[in-house]
Amino acid sequence: MAEKEISKAVIARLPRYYRYLGELMEDGVERISSNDLSVRMKVTASQIRQDLNNFGGFGQQGYGYNVKYLYTEIAKILGIDRQHNIVIIGAGNLGQAIANYANFEKRGFLIKGMFDINPRLIGLVVRGIEIRSVDDLEQFVRDNDVQIAALTIPKTKAPEIADRLVSAGIKAIWNFAHTDLVVPDDVVVENVHLSESLMRLSYKVCSMQDKAEEEKAEREKGKS
Amino acid sequence: MAEKEISKAVIARLPRYYRYLGELMEDGVERISSNDLSVRMKVTASQIRQDLNNFGGFGQQGYGYNVKYLYTEIAKILGIDRQHNIVIIGAGNLGQAIANYANFEKRGFLIKGMFDINPRLIGLVVRGIEIRSVDDLEQFVRDNDVQIAALTIPKTKAPEIADRLVSAGIKAIWNFAHTDLVVPDDVVVENVHLSESLMRLSYKVCSMQDKAEEEKAEREKGKS
DNA sequence: TAGATTGTTAATCGATTAACAATC
DNA sequence: TAGATTGTTAATCGATTAACAATC
Numbered sequence: 001m002a003e004k005e006i007s008k009a010v011i012a013r014l015p016r017y018y019r020y021l022g023e024l025m026e027d028g029v030e031r032i033s034s035n036d037l038s039v040r041m042k043v044t045a046s047q048i049r050q051d052l053n054n055f056g057g058f059g060q061q062g063y064g065y066n067v068k069y070l071y072t073e074i075a076k077i078l079g080i081d082r083q084h085n086i087v088i089i090g091a092g093n094l095g096q097a098i099a100n101y102a103n104f105e106k107r108g109f110l111i112k113g114m115f116d117i118n119p120r121l122i123g124l125v126v127r128g129i130e131i132r133s134v135d136d137l138e139q140f141v142r143d144n145d146v147q148i149a150a151l152t153i154p155k156t157k158a159p160e161i162a163d164r165l166v167s168a169g170i171k172a173i174w175n176f177a178h179t180d181l182v183v184p185d186d187v188v189v190e191n192v193h194l195s196e197s198l199m200r201l202s203y204k205v206c207s208m209q210d211k212a213e214e215e216k217a218e219r220e221k222g223k224s
Numbered sequence: 225m226a227e228k229e230i231s232k233a234v235i236a237r238l239p240r241y242y243r244y245l246g247e248l249m250e251d252g253v254e255r256i257s258s259n260d261l262s263v264r265m266k267v268t269a270s271q272i273r274q275d276l277n278n279f280g281g282f283g284q285q286g287y288g289y290n291v292k293y294l295y296t297e298i299a300k301i302l303g304i305d306r307q308h309n310i311v312i313i314g315a316g317n318l319g320q321a322i323a324n325y326a327n328f329e330k331r332g333f334l335i336k337g338m339f340d341i342n343p344r345l346i347g348l349v350v351r352g353i354e355i356r357s358v359d360d361l362e363q364f365v366r367d368n369d370v371q372i373a374a375l376t377i378p379k380t381k382a383p384e385i386a387d388r389l390v391s392a393g394i395k396a397i398w399n400f401a402h403t404d405l406v407v408p409d410d411v412v413v414e415n416v417h418l419s420e421s422l423m424r425l426s427y428k429v430c431s432m433q434d435k436a437e438e439e440k441a442e443r444e445k446g447k448s
Numbered sequence: 449t450a451g452a453t454t455g456t457t458a459a460t461c462g463a464t465t466a467a468c469a470a471t472c
Numbered sequence: 473t474a475g476a477t478t479g480t481t482a483a484t485c486g487a488t489t490a491a492c493a494a495t496c
Contacts, residue, residue, distance in 0.1 A: 012424060015419070080426050084426060084429070100316075104419075147429060195325075196243070200236060201412065203302045204412040
């Protein structure tokens with residue numbers, strides 16, 4: 001029963017659909033057509049229908065999509081209807097920012113523990129979660145059925161910690177360290193490389209500037 | 225002189241090339257072939273050559289690429305050889321995490337100011353940067369030639385602040401708020417939607433589990 | 449029933465990979 | 473010169489868009 005592989009691009013778009021559907025629900029909207037949604041989201045209606053039909057027929061001809069139903073179905077596809085136990089390794093600002101993001105719990109992500117090597121942080125409590133020593137990491141992961149680890153530590157420490165997490169049976173790493181981790185095939189990695197994001201922004205700013213200057217030059221040439 | 229538009233996918237890969245080249249430099253490697261680099265980065269050599277040739281011929285037949293030269297050329301392309309003045313709006317954990325990330329300065333990103341609405345934060349100093357009231361935002365942006373604003377505030381406040389930034393002449397917004405901003409065509413937005421990243425991770429974990437279960441079922445069927 | 453809108457097939461577009469002549 | 477490796481063209485692959493019959 002080999003299911004057709006879903007493309008990465010489709011998966012990447014699902015959370016955005018989910019967000020828009022959530023907002024529609026809040027606004028009390030009960031149904032929406034692919035066309036109306038495409039206008040709001042600035043994508044094509046065709047793409048929305050193609051994307052959703054990878055997972056099944058959630059709509060109804062002549063009616064559109066039921067917002068609430070589609071919302072819960074996408075949640076199931078993304079697996080955010082189930083509970084995920086998570087630990088945060090690195091209790092600095094970034095680690096604490098993640099710990100403080102309340103909505104994670106609403107989506108089934110339960111922060112079980114935080115870890116650091118800094119003795120001044122160990123013992124502190126953030127949002128009801130005690131910061132522990134990384135020495136206790138493996139034991140804690142095993143004892144608490146932790147599937148996901150958020151890695152908010154410097155890149156120099158990341159490979160070693162990743163190895164230890166893998167040996168403790170972690171299923172996935174949410175990697176904020178500025179390096180690519182090497183893990184076995186059955187361990188999932190999702191990278192958040194903020195410095196790369198900022199460089200992309202830099203590129204966009206510069207090419208926008210270049211464009212503006214070109215247009216200006218064009219106008220002045222026209223004048224002379 | 226309409227330059228060929230560079231695809232988004234290519235731009236998205238440049239910072240990663242830059243990172244690998246930086247590491248090669250640190251290791252004292254002077255030159256590298258597209259093939260050797262492709263093995264390290266787990267991409268095809270063809271893609272590397274195609275990507276780079278969007279911007280010019282940086283290599284030499286029979287030799288490969290000079291690491292240092294390519295590194296500086298990519299920096300130019302990304303615009304990280306120039307200085308970018310930046311403000312951070314929202315001085316919570318996430319804003320402070322960004323302020324504390326030292327490498328930004330090395331890449332030409334200079335944090336000029338931080339802003340918050342919380343009176344308890346206003347006046348505090350983070351990494352030598354005073355936290356100011358958002359009341360002073362527009363004036364500060366104009367007076368300090370600020371091009372980029374990092375938005376680390378709740379989504380409810382984001383649209384209003386974005387409007388104010390635009391009216392103050394900002395060129396780009398690095399958006400961490402969980403919403404899509406509406407800005408004029410000549411203002412650039414780079415989104416970092418952490419909750420979406422976590423949902424993608426969730427999907428991957430679940431589909432990996434499904435795969436493992438399938439394989440297990442397959443094995444047991446084989447046995448019986 | 450008539451109108452609306454999906455699900456799905458076909459057409460187009462773009463991105464990746466392969467191949468190889470050019471050339472260091 | 474011979475070997476290596478690029479730059480670039482051509483082939484392939486995949487993703488997006490368009491179109492429309494199916495159907496609520």
